[in-house]
Amino acid sequence: MKILVAYAGKSGGSREMCLLLASLLPNHEVVLCDLAEAPVAPTGFDYVVFGGAVRFGKLHRAARTYIKEHGSALETIPHTLFLCCAFADQFENYAEMLFPAVLLEGAEDIVYFGGELNPAKQRGLDKIIVRMMRSAIRDSEDDEAMLPGLLPEHVRMLADRLRQL
Numbered sequence: 001m002k003i004l005v006a007y008a009g010k011s012g013g014s015r016e017m018c019l020l021l022a023s024l025l026p027n028h029e030v031v032l033c034d035l036a037e038a039p040v041a042p043t044g045f046d047y048v049v050f051g052g053a054v055r056f057g058k059l060h061r062a063a064r065t066y067i068k069e070h071g072s073a074l075e076t077i078p079h080t081l082f083l084c085c086a087f088a089d090q091f092e093n094y095a096e097m098l099f100p101a102v103l104l105e106g107a108e109d110i111v112y113f114g115g116e117l118n119p120a121k122q123r124g125l126d127k128i129i130v131r132m133m134r135s136a137i138r139d140s141e142d143d144e145a146m147l148p149g150l151l152p153e154h155v156r157m158l159a160d161r162l163r164q165l
């Protein structure tokens with residue numbers, strides 16, 4: 001089966017999770033696509049995994065452009081959507097806000113790939129913002145509050161399902 005794994009991120013988390021996914025699908029012909037570099041149209045693929053990073057409540061620009069240009073083609077192809085974001089409790093809200101209803105309704109799954117707040121992977125203002133976000137989590141009244149991370153186990157579960165196709 002020909003599978004397109006298309007992602008848009010800034011600091012490497014979405015890319016890392018999509019590389020992992022591709023490596024776990026040896027029985028399929030997988031095309032990995034960084035939407036910010038060279039977008040690949042969904043047409044001609046049997047299945048598409050599509051998504052990207054959330055910053056300031058918005059989906060990465062390259063993913064938004066892809067939805068505008070290829071959303072109607074994507075609707076017609078079996079697909080799974082994913083998001084990379086640090087605030088797990090906001091994942092469902094973000095998915096509803098950031099993907100068109102028709103893509104959500106048609107999706108076989110909508111998967112949370114986790115999200116990092118790692119200042120070492122950020123530059124300039126982003127580094128400062130990530131440090132502030134980390135402090136806010138650490139200083140929160142919820143003693144259980146933990147710093148977020150990527151979720152390769154969610155990617156492995158998705159891969160287990162896609163290997164059966």
Ligand SMILES: Cc1cc2nc3c(=O)[nH]c(=O)nc-3n(C[C@H](O)[C@H](O)[C@H](O)COP(=O)(O)O)c2cc1C
Pocket residue numbers: 008009010011012013014015052053054055056057058084085086087088090114115116117118122126127129130
């Ligand atoms: C400047 C900045 C803003 C962010 N804004 C949000 C946000 O609004 N909601 C959220 O859940 N995570 C937010 N994050 C966390 C990112 O979603 C997280 O770092 C994710 O792993 C980024 O994916 P990427 O490495 O593929 O770019 C933000 C991160 C940065 C650096």
